[in-house]
Amino acid sequence: MKDFEDKWHEATEVARQVEPAPIPEPPHGFAGRIVARAKEFEQSMPGWFIAFERFLFRFAGGVALAVVIAGGLQLSDYLAPPSLVPTVEHTVVERFLLL
C-alpha cells in the first residue's frame, strides 16, 4: 500500500511533466537600469568606508574571540578548588585591619 510520501512523490512526478511557462526576455532596459543602480550604489559608498567596514567586522570578531577566551579563563578559575595559601589581597587586607 502506498503512503502519503509515495503519493506526494507521484504527484511531483506528474506535475514535472507539465511544460513550464516559457521564460520571457528581460524587460526593455532592465539590464541598463540594474547597471546604473549598481554604479550609483557603488559611488555612494566611498572606498575608505568599505575598508573601514571590513576593519570593523574583523575588529568585532577579535573582540568576540577575546571575550570567549576571557570567559573560559574566568570559568576555569571559578571551577578550580580554592587555594589554601592566602592570596595577596587577603594579606593586604589583614595588615590594614591590624593597623
Added chain:
Amino acid sequence: MADEVPFDMAACLARVRQGDDGASRDLVEELWPLVIKIIRSHLPRRMGEEDLAQEIFLKVFSRMDQYREREGKPFPHWVSRVAVTTCLDALRAEKRRPEWRFADLGGEEAHWLEYMTAAQSDESPTDGLAARELMTKLLQTLSPDDRLVINLLDVEQRSVQEIADLTGWGASKVKVKAFRARKKLRNAAEQMNAEGKL
C-alpha cells in the same frame, strides 16, 4: 544558420571588474533566465518577479568581490545561492501565510488531495496541472524554510548536498528539515481533506 558563440563567463567577469558597463549588461542578460527560474519556484505571493530579480542582481553586483573563482564554484552557482537566499528572505518577510480550504480547490485538485490522503490506493489521477496547483497550495501552508527545502528537494529534485550549498545549511540540517516539513505537509493535506468531508 550561424552557430551561437558560447558565452565566456570568465572573460565577461574580468571586464565587469574593470568597470565595463556593456559587459555588466551582458552578464545580467545571460543570468536572467537562471534568476527568473529560481524566482518562479519560490516567489512570495505579493512580490513581482521583476522587483525580486532587480534585488537579486543588485546584490550580485554589490557582493561581486565575495565571489572567488579559485574556490571552484562556477559563477552561476554563486548567483543561484544569492537568488535562493534573497527569495527566502522575501518569504520570511511575508506577514501571513495563505490559508487554503478544500472549497478553494478545483475538481482535479480535490481528486489529487483525496488520492494522497486516502488509506486505500485508488487509481492515481493524471492531471499534471492540477497536481502542480495543489502542490503549490500545500507548500504555501508551510513555513518559508520548510517550503524552500521541499521545493528544492522534491519539486526540483536537487540533492541534499546541492541544497546545503545553496542555503548555507549543513547536510544534516537539510535532512532533518525535509523530514519535518514532509510531516507538516501530510498534516496540512489531511486537515484540508477532512474539511472537505464535513
